[in-house]
Amino acid sequence: MNKEIERKFLVKDDSWKNLGEAVHYKQGYLSNDPERTVRVRIAGEKGFLTVKGKSTNDGLTRLEWEKELSVEEISPLFSLCLPGIIEKNRTKIQIGSHTFEVDEFFGQNDGLILAEVELRSESESFEIPDWLGEEVTGDKRYYNSYLAQHPFSTW
């Protein structure tokens, strides 16, 4: 079990788009209980089953358990997921010593773009690229499990 320490941001413009290669993600949820979220994900050619615990009060840290599975193994689970499957492209972008993950959403979440950076400690500093917008860390509306049930287009 790992601790996941992340900060999440909106994105100002499209200037990040040539900085990395987009990979298609499809994901759904078997539980969207914030204390034990169960996520089914296909990321490119890989499958992952991920369980996330409750976040700390500041929203920065969550316990995370993950198992890699083949796409064939994990695909049948989508039929058991809660309504609301998320599709997005994820682009990993190296900025200084950190990797930003920029998620461009499709379908019912079209128009939403989020950037996340993973940190080794809650106080760790990192370089802020020009295209990074308002911080939304801890805002539960931007959890993918929330977006699956309450898509951006309905806000």
Added chain:
Amino acid sequence: MNKEIERKFLVKDDSWKNLGEAVHYKQGYLSNDPERTVRVRIAGEKGFLTVKGKSTNDGLTRLEWEKELSVEEISPLFSLCLPGIIEKNRTKIQIGSHTFEVDEFFGQNDGLILAEVELRSESESFEIPDWLGEEVTGDKRYYNSYLAQHPFSTW
């Protein structure tokens, strides 16, 4: 994904006890939503993560997805489970061409003994041993996911 076809019974007496070897089971739930139950289980020396779909109206059939994991891999997930961990001994008993699984519960479900038989079709017949009691197939109170939240001792 398999279809699980099962019939479930109470047990009349202890005469089944010398018919097989008991294996200790510990299990908890990441979701007890009947349409997407997510179960964390250690059975003897093996770990399993299992997702079960909604049962049919007669309670006989459920979609089931299962992944075997090592005990080391699965153990951390118990800390994220819903309150209510189930502990029981399971004894597999061959009766004619069928295997009965007899579950003797401990802790908050002490005193409850259930027997299940898995069938290849909903109409398949099977030999009924003397110790088999009242059928409780489809009675959701006897789902382990229900017993985890509403233990037998509180009925």
